[in-house]
Every structure is written in C-alpha cells, then in structure tokens.
Amino acid sequence: MPAKGYPQDVKERLDQDADAVIARYPVKRSALLPLLHLVQSEEGFVSGDGIKYCADKLDLTTAEVSGVATFYSMYKRRQVGDYHVGVCTNTLCAVLGGDEIFATLKEHLGVENDQRTEVSAGVPEAQGKSLTLEHIECNAACDFAPVMTVNWELFDNMTPEKAKQLVDDLLAGREVVASRGPAVCSFRETERILAGFEDRREDAVHGGTIAPESIVGLRVAQARGESA
Ligand code: FES
Incomplete structure (x- = not known):
C-alpha cells in the first residue's frame, strides 16, 4: 500500500x-x-x-x-531502539573476541541480529529504554579490536563482561561515554546530528587527537629514520 x-x-x-x-x-x-x-x-x-x-x-x-x-546500512527500515549497538565481527575483531561478545550479548539481551530488545530486556533496572543489536563490519578501528559502537561512537578493547555492562548502563539510563568521543545521546538525536545539525554535546570533539595506538607504525619508522 x-x-x-x-x-x-x-x-x-x-x-x-x-x-x-x-x-x-x-x-x-x-x-x-x-x-x-x-x-x-x-x-x-x-x-x-x-x-x-x-x-x-x-x-x-x-x-x-x-x-x-x-x-546504505546506516539507514534502517525497521524501528531502532533508543540506542543502536553494533558489535564488529569482521575478521580481526572476530578472532580477538568480537564473535564471543556478539554471542554473549544475544543471550544476555534475548535478541538476534538486527532485533530490538523489549523495553525491560531482562535488565531489572531498565528505565523504559530499548536498544537494537547488530553485528557490523570493520569500523577502521582495528587497532582497538574488538570494538563496539553505540550510535556509531566507538568503544575500544571490549570484552564480553564490558559489553554486558555497557548495554546494562544504556538500558538503565546511566551516562555512557565513548572511548574517544563524547557521552552517548539517543539514536534519534544522533540522526539529527548526522543530518548536519550542530552537535551540542560537551566534549563532542575531544576525539580529534590521534590515538597513540594508531600511529605505532609511524613512530617505529621515525625511530629508524625511514621515510615514505
Ligand atoms: S575488524 Fe573490527 S574495526 Fe576493523
């Protein structure tokens, strides 16, 4: 219709x-x-x-x-919860724990890939929040593998326990701060920012510096006196 x-x-x-x-x-x-x-x-x-x-x-x-x-996979054809939670299961993240994290979260939340949790999601202190869990492709953050995303903000060096705590915090309405970015806002607020409207979150740009892990190769080359 x-x-x-x-x-x-x-x-x-x-x-x-x-x-x-x-x-x-x-x-x-x-x-x-x-x-x-x-x-x-x-x-x-x-x-x-x-x-x-x-x-x-x-x-x-x-x-x-x-x-x-x-x-484009960032456009969703089904209702996303208050948060979109991605687990990188591309090769490097997968072998370093991404597959285990994804399996753990599916069981913890009682959802399959690309499904939204019921409002309580088995988390006793859930504050009427929901989230959508999805396995995602490489986020070009392999030096922090295994990584997760919440509304496309990166969470580095994750473990199954840290992943469970992260989703529990989201569902309980506690503030969650990305590893190299600002405090996470809702999926809908994120989408307005992605439409090009101002990101008013305090510290929204503190990820502008290069993480030392990302330039280890450059530092080694410099120490050896090598150049391109
Ligand atoms: S494989 Fe996960 S960020 Fe590259």
Whole structure:
C-alpha cells in the first residue's frame, strides 16, 4: 500500500529543518543522504512516509529514494531502539573476541541480529529504554579490536563482561561515554546530528587527537629514520 505521507504538523516541523539542509547544496537532490538521516531522527527508522517525504522535497521518485535508503546500512527500515549497538565481527575483531561478545550479548539481551530488545530486556533496572543489536563490519578501528559502537561512537578493547555492562548502563539510563568521543545521546538525536545539525554535546570533539595506538607504525619508522 503506498505511503500517505506524514501528518501536516509533522511535515511542517520537518520542513524547517529540511529546507535548511537543502539550502546547503547547489542541486537539491544532493541533499538526499542528510535528509534520510533527518527523517530517521523523526521516527527512528526510514519509513514509507519518510521515503515519500524525501522524494517530494527533492523532486525524486520514491523508487530512487528507496534505492539509496536500502543501499546504505546506516539507514534502517525497521524501528531502532533508543540506542543502536553494533558489535564488529569482521575478521580481526572476530578472532580477538568480537564473535564471543556478539554471542554473549544475544543471550544476555534475548535478541538476534538486527532485533530490538523489549523495553525491560531482562535488565531489572531498565528505565523504559530499548536498544537494537547488530553485528557490523570493520569500523577502521582495528587497532582497538574488538570494538563496539553505540550510535556509531566507538568503544575500544571490549570484552564480553564490558559489553554486558555497557548495554546494562544504556538500558538503565546511566551516562555512557565513548572511548574517544563524547557521552552517548539517543539514536534519534544522533540522526539529527548526522543530518548536519550542530552537535551540542560537551566534549563532542575531544576525539580529534590521534590515538597513540594508531600511529605505532609511524613512530617505529621515525625511530629508524625511514621515510615514505
Ligand atoms: S575488524 Fe573490527 S574495526 Fe576493523
């Protein structure tokens, strides 16, 4: 059944942000990726209504928008919980513990890949929060393997015990701070930031320095007097 589109009040609210996004580009169809993040910030996923909204705003067909929304894995076609929790199970992370972490979290939370927890998720102190668990591909953070992400913020050198504590903290509403980034906000708030709106979190840029682990090779080369 074709999507009817958002109710008028939602549309009017989104229009203000969408127009600001579109104004950044010389050709409006170029605004599709941030606009998909914007509709994802509204509903927690890219719905049929969200696809229709993007198509109408950008003079595209819904098929063209769907083609993009289904190509990129950051756009979700099912409702994501308050947090998106990723476990890297690409080769290096997998052998260093990523597979074990993923199996542990599936059992701990009672969900399979790409599933959202029930609101309590078996965590007694859960504060009405939910999360979606997904195994993800390499995040270019292999020097901190095994890594996890929460709303795409990285958590380094994880273990099954640290992973359980992380999801318990999220579900209990306790503040969680990324290894090289700021305190984690909700999935919907993250999506608005990814649409290009200001990240007002304190310390949102403290990850701007290079981690020593990432330049070990460079330091060794420098000590040997080698150059490219
Ligand atoms: S394999 Fe996990 S970050 Fe590269």
